[in-house]
Amino acid sequence: MTTSNDLIEFHSISQLKFRYVRALDTHDWELMERCLTEDAFAWFSGGKFKQQGRRQIVAFLRELIPASLVSSHIVVHPELTLTGSSTAKGIWRMQDIIYFIEPNPVFAHGNIEGGEEMTGAAYYHEEYEKSGDEWQISSIGFVRIFEVIERKRARAHIDLTVEPARGMRR
Numbered sequence: 001m002t003t004s005n006d007l008i009e010f011h012s013i014s015q016l017k018f019r020y021v022r023a024l025d026t027h028d029w030e031l032m033e034r035c036l037t038e039d040a041f042a043w044f045s046g047g048k049f050k051q052q053g054r055r056q057i058v059a060f061l062r063e064l065i066p067a068s069l070v071s072s073h074i075v076v077h078p079e080l081t082l083t084g085s086s087t088a089k090g091i092w093r094m095q096d097i098i099y100f101i102e103p104n105p106v107f108a109h110g111n112i113e114g115g116e117e118m119t120g121a122a123y124y125h126e127e128y129e130k131s132g133d134e135w136q137i138s139s140i141g142f143v144r145i146f147e148v149i150e151r152k153r154a155r156a157h158i159d160l161t162v163e164p165a166r167g168m169r170r
Helices: 004-026 029-035 054-064
Strands: 036-044 049-052 069-082 087-100 116-131 134-150
Touching: 004 029, 004 069, 004 087, 004 116, 004 134, 029 036, 029 054, 029 134, 036 054, 049 054, 087 134
Parallel strands: 036 134
Antiparallel strands: 036 049, 069 087, 087 116, 116 134
């Protein structure tokens, strides 16, 4: 049976996930580091890219998501389970829109020349650890449902404006 304390923990984990997505979309790499345990494990693109350790994960994301990549990630429908007094796991439905302003040789599918838009959906599968009062992500990965890449030539009459603050009030 779910208790009121469980609901408080679920809320805290949800806040952590929302901070993670904000860090991703705003390129706030310091915030991203605070979302991950020191020994966190990440497996992105269904396991194609694997990284062990907070610093390695953030370094990989910085390379994958340069300033010339603009993204919007939305996470919904959390299925959260407490697995112990300081551990939990979760599954989140994710939808993303990504604009590639310049070529991106690191992106999983390659052949990104700049000017593409990618829209997709996936499920994140995560594990969490609580230290003191704070939850952090100890394992994170996603499996795609689908993704669509619209090439530049199909987008010839579309203008993209990127605000320098990327949604952050400064």
